[in-house]
Amino acid sequence: MESFDFIEIKVPAKPEYVGVIRLTSSGVANRMGFSYEDIEDLKVAISEAVTNTVNHAYEKDEDGEVTIGFGVYENRLEVMVADHGGSFNLDQVKRNIGPYEAAEPIEQLREGGFGLFLIDALMDKVEINSDSGVIVLMTKYLHENGVGLDDDQISTTQ
């Protein structure tokens, strides 16, 4: 069994705590030796996942919590973001994932819903489980060749 350290944080599902999680993520990633660029990617990806949960709790007027788990492995960081509230429509979320197209009429541009697209673009591996609540599990490997600027397609299975 591969050994790892595990860090878990639970915060209220409120916007003011997204920054707290971001600072914590930055600290953990820095401790592991991630590059500046990778740390910035992690901060955005983790914030996106936490923001999704916060927005969801807000829409349903719930006093929910978000649980964030960091699995610190020798060669990678696994981050789990769990929403213990209800579940949201995953198919609908997936339909809204994708880059903007210049040809898209401005009136049809999305103002939200592309957080998951960014998570997908910035992390090496992303898995979403929506069986009970929503759990986003994302992985970033510690290596010199991070995800490049244009490398926005990654596998979600292994």
Next chain:
Amino acid sequence: MNLTVDVQENEGKSVVLLAGEIDAYTAPKLKEALLSLTEKEGNKVEVNLEQVNYMDSTGLGVFVSGLKSTKENNSELKLVQLQDRVYRLFEITGLIDVIDVDKTVQGGY
């Protein structure tokens, strides 16, 4: 972990100076300030992001709202002096082709 929004009227355009982080917590305040400017018929709005060291998709959403508002009110929106990390998000999402973004630092090349 906050955002300051400073609006200056300068030579017929509204210059919005931002400093700090744009995320789920600070985005509503930015949206309110930005839309109040783009909703003025024919207004030119320039948003300076030089001091913005963090932004995520909530920020992108605010600027998409702003862009939509310019179309409805015949106003203009331009983002200037973005840091590399912030600029990158506009590139990844393809928004760079939709919103007027100029990352060039003032006085730079």
